[in-house]
Amino acid sequence: MEQERRKKNSAVVKKVKTRLGERFDEFKQLSSYYQRDVLPATEFVNKALETLGGDMQLLLELVELLPDPDKREAVIKCSASLAQPSKRDPAPRVSWPATSPSPDKGSWDKSPVLDLRESRSTSASPRINVVWFKPTDMRVHDHLPMARAHGYGDGGTHGEPLPVLHLFVFDPFWFKKLPLTGLAKTGPIRARFWMESVHDLRESLRRRGQELIIRRQPTEQAMRDISTQFRIANVYAYNEVCSEELSMEERVRGVVEAGGGALSVLQGFTLYHLEDLPFDPLRSFPQTYSAFRRAVEQGCRVRAVGEEWPKYRKTGHSIVSEKGRGSLQGTCEPLCPAPTGVEVGNIPTYQELGLEEPAPLDDRADHIWRGGETSALAYLNDYFWKRDLLRRYVGATNTMTEGKIAIGKEATTKLSPWLAHGNLSPRLLYQEIENYEKRRLKNKCTYWLKHELIWRDFIRFGAMAWGDNIFKIGGIGRQMANWRWSRDQAKFSRWTTGQTGFPFNDCFMRELVATGYTTHCGRECVAWFLVRDLGLDWRMGGEWFEHTLIDYEPAANWGNWAYRIAPTATKWGPREGDVTQSIEMLLWAHKHDPEARPEQIATTLCDGSQLRVYSLVLNAKPARHVKMWLPELEPLPAKVALEPWRMSVRELSPIFSVEWSCEQCTYINSSDRTECELCNDSRPLSYCGFNYGKDYPMPIVEPKITKDKSPS
Numbered sequence: 001m002e003q004e005r006r007k008k009n010s011a012v013v014k015k016v017k018t019r020l021g022e023r024f025d026e027f028k029q030l031s032s033y034y035q036r037d038v039l040p041a042t043e044f045v046n047k048a049l050e051t052l053g054g055d056m057q058l059l060l061e062l063v064e065l066l067p068d069p070d071k072r073e074a075v076i077k078c079s080a081s082l083a084q085p086s087k088r089d090p091a092p093r094v095s096w097p098a099t100s101p102s103p104d105k106g107s108w109d110k111s112p113v114l115d116l117r118e119s120r121s122t123s124a125s126p127r128i129n130v131v132w133f134k135p136t137d138m139r140v141h142d143h144l145p146m147a148r149a150h151g152y153g154d155g156g157t158h159g160e161p162l163p164v165l166h167l168f169v170f171d172p173f174w175f176k177k178l179p180l181t182g183l184a185k186t187g188p189i190r191a192r193f194w195m196e197s198v199h200d201l202r203e204s205l206r207r208r209g210q211e212l213i214i215r216r217q218p219t220e221q222a223m224r225d226i227s228t229q230f231r232i233a234n235v236y237a238y239n240e241v242c243s244e245e246l247s248m249e250e251r252v253r254g255v256v257e258a259g260g261g262a263l264s265v266l267q268g269f270t271l272y273h274l275e276d277l278p279f280d281p282l283r284s285f286p287q288t289y290s291a292f293r294r295a296v297e298q299g300c301r302v303r304a305v306g307e308e309w310p311k312y313r314k315t316g317h318s319i320v321s322e323k324g325r326g327s328l329q330g331t332c333e334p335l336c337p338a339p340t341g342v343e344v345g346n347i348p349t350y351q352e353l354g355l356e357e358p359a360p361l362d363d364r365a366d367h368i369w370r371g372g373e374t375s376a377l378a379y380l381n382d383y384f385w386k387r388d389l390l391r392r393y394v395g396a397t398n399t400m401t402e403g404k405i406a407i408g409k410e411a412t413t414k415l416s417p418w419l420a421h422g423n424l425s426p427r428l429l430y431q432e433i434e435n436y437e438k439r440r441l442k443n444k445c446t447y448w449l450k451h452e453l454i455w456r457d458f459i460r461f462g463a464m465a466w467g468d469n470i471f472k473i474g475g476i477g478r479q480m481a482n483w484r485w486s487r488d489q490a491k492f493s494r495w496t497t498g499q500t501g502f503p504f505n506d507c508f509m510r511e512l513v514a515t516g517y518t519t520h521c522g523r524e525c526v527a528w529f530l531v532r533d534l535g536l537d538w539r540m541g542g543e544w545f546e547h548t549l550i551d552y553e554p555a556a557n558w559g560n561w562a563y564r565i566a567p568t569a570t571k572w573g574p575r576e577g578d579v580t581q582s583i584e585m586l587l588w589a590h591k592h593d594p595e596a597r598p599e600q601i602a603t604t605l606c607d608g609s610q611l612r613v614y615s616l617v618l619n620a621k622p623a624r625h626v627k628m629w630l631p632e633l634e635p636l637p638a639k640v641a642l643e644p645w646r647m648s649v650r651e652l653s654p655i656f657s658v659e660w661s662c663e664q665c666t667y668i669n670s671s672d673r674t675e676c677e678l679c680n681d682s683r684p685l686s687y688c689g690f691n692y693g694k695d696y697p698m699p700i701v702e703p704k705i706t707k708d709k710s711p712s
């Protein structure tokens with residue numbers, strides 16, 4: 001009997017689906033609310049009729065699809081009474097949009113404005129829940145605040161079903177000027193990524209019959225405005241760890257509580273849950289990354305993705321991998337209705353945000369990122385499953401394994417912009433690594449990606465433990481306050497524009513400006529150079545990164561500067577009488593590039609320090625990275641492109657190994673030279689059309705040159 005019913009139903013579904021197209025999905029959504037008791041029978045019938053264009057016959061046919069016989073019967077009764085209009089229930093308190101707003105085409109600024117009612121919240125105003133999305137959680141998968149707002153509590157229980165308003169605010173806070181440099185907190189490249197992410201989130205919600213309400217004003221003001229129209233029962237949001245964001249949270253809490261509601265702040269962003277940590281991050285945070293890693297690896301588990309959502313929990317489909325369903329369907333359904341009568345709001349223009357429109361991303365970029373969960377998941381699928389790159393992943397912070405080079409398009413995942421904006425949940429990424437390990441291969445590379453996510457957690461929980469010290473000149477242990485810091489604007493400007501005359505700095509800085517990204521190795525090179533060699537206030541570097549990075553996240557940026565860069569750089573030098581020390585990078589390059597021979601780089605090593613500064617020069621043999629971002633150095637042999645001062649320092653000869661042959665000074669040792677470069681008193685500063693000092697600047701500080709010192 002039941003089998004027959006199912007057979008009949010699937011025939012009905014097939015027929016009606018073709019006829020109704022998108023409206024069938026709407027109907028399905030409505031019936032899921034009805035089955036979950038979010039909608040009473042009368043309201044379900046009213047809305048279903050609207051969706052079906054008033055076709056009662058069709059409705060009765062579709063009602064047969066409902067599995068629960070009581071629910072079917074209630075609808076049939078209700079439809080009969082609806083035949084007499086006078087008996088219809090009064091209009092529901094919270095109404096629905098007749099159809100989901102159609103996705104914006106072309107410009108995403110033209111989102112429709114729904115009926116805006118000027119009203120003051122009263123006890124009769126509709127009660128709603130709010131999901132407060134932030135720039136760090138722009139997705140629908142594995143989103144705890146969304147689950148809670150839609151009535152899913154711990155263990156998947158069903159809470160009070162209220163209409164849910166989804167909110168994203170372009171708060172002017174994110175675009176205000178930074179104190180030392182006067183730069184906008186968010187630069188144009190990251191702003192574009194945000195806009196794309198917001199657009200994607202809005203589309204994703206619309207596909208679920210929801211709407212993303214967008215505002216451009218202080219967040220607490222946005223909340224206040226909403227509370228003049230609705231009674232806000234609960235605002236659900238992810239937690240913050242840095243002080244300015246926490247202050248914003250407190251202001252929002254004030255507004256919500258004044259209206260009789262509550263702000264529920266839920267733990268997220270990290271791989272591990274705060275409550276699962278085997279130590280109290282505020283009282284006994286591990287002193288070092290290694291201690292942190294050992295503690296979490298031994299003492300806590302990673303919670304499952306989206307365990308709050310019954311449908312997702314039940315099917316357990318991968319939303320990424322080839323063997324799973326590969327779509328977001330079921331990750332966060334069914335949902336409560338959206339309130340209507342709200343101005344939906346547009347995504348602002350660059351001009352409205354006070355920014356210049358950015359040029360398209362430079363095609364030399366490691367990746368042309370597009371913001372949003374859709375592209376994040378597609379990219380992840382591509383990296384893991386289609387191109388199968390995880391098996392040879394190197395990892396951002398993998399600096400100790402000789403021969404490993406963390407520069408290059410495939411050496412690291414390039415997921416940071418999506419992780420930083422919450423387009424991708426770290427738990428989902430972790431789950432996918434485990435899938436990969438089960439299905440394809442488990443090796444050091446697959447582990448290393450988990451290790452990087454632990455780094456990410458260390459820095460984020462660290463920001464809780466270290467507090468505002470990560471923004472202060474003295475740093476985490478306040479040990480750097482009295483170091484000789486400078487704020488020399490001319491030096492800073494040469495650093496930011498990639499004109500210091502040190503290719504290992506300049507290539508990464510130019511890449512950063514053009515793309516919003518450079519590898520971890522690049523970030524460490526330029527950051528160390530700023531502190532150790534230029535002696536500039538490290539917070540100026542921090543601000544530059546904050547403005548420029550496409551993957552900026554406050555804890556990750558300031559935490560890395562305060563924990564990793566500034567203390568190490570000031571500990572090791574420069575000491576009295578020292579000149580540039582970051583040349584150590586060349587030593588590191590040697591260790592990592594099997595093709596670099598000691599004698600090729602031994603001439604420009606720093607003096608003694610074992611500090612390992614990485615592999616800038618990676619791809620050292622052809623100096624690929626340097627030449628890609630500093631095309632003016634293209635005519636130079638690789639060794640000279642990496643250290644152009646070889647052209648001007650007699651002790652560094654032979655500068656060009658190619659064609660060199662002067663034992664007793666008669667040979668023209670390179671193509672355009674008329675005299676031996678060693679024996680010639682006026683050493684030429686041009687080579688194959690390259691004019692040193694004109695095409696590329698002389699070094700901003702003197703390179704430290706230690707002749708004939710081989711790396712240990």
Ligand SMILES: Cc1cc2nc3c(=O)[nH]c(=O)nc-3n(C[C@H](O)[C@H](O)[C@H](O)COP(=O)(O)OP(=O)(O)OC[C@H]3O[C@@H](n4cnc5c(N)ncnc54)[C@H](O)[C@@H]3O)c2cc1C
Pocket residue numbers: 394395396397412413414415416417419420449452453455456457459518519520521523524527545549551552553554556557558560561564565
């Ligand atoms: C001075 C400085 C500032 C930085 N600022 C940021 C920032 O604002 N936002 C940011 O996401 N990363 C920052 N990093 C960390 C790191 O450089 C980038 O996360 C990494 O380069 C991103 O490339 P990927 O996604 O290919 O890395 P992968 O090697 O693929 O790593 C996977 C993920 O692990 C995380 N991760 C890896 N290393 C770190 C780390 N040291 N700290 C925090 N997370 C890490 C990132 O989310 C990254 O996407 C900074 C590093 C330094 C030295």
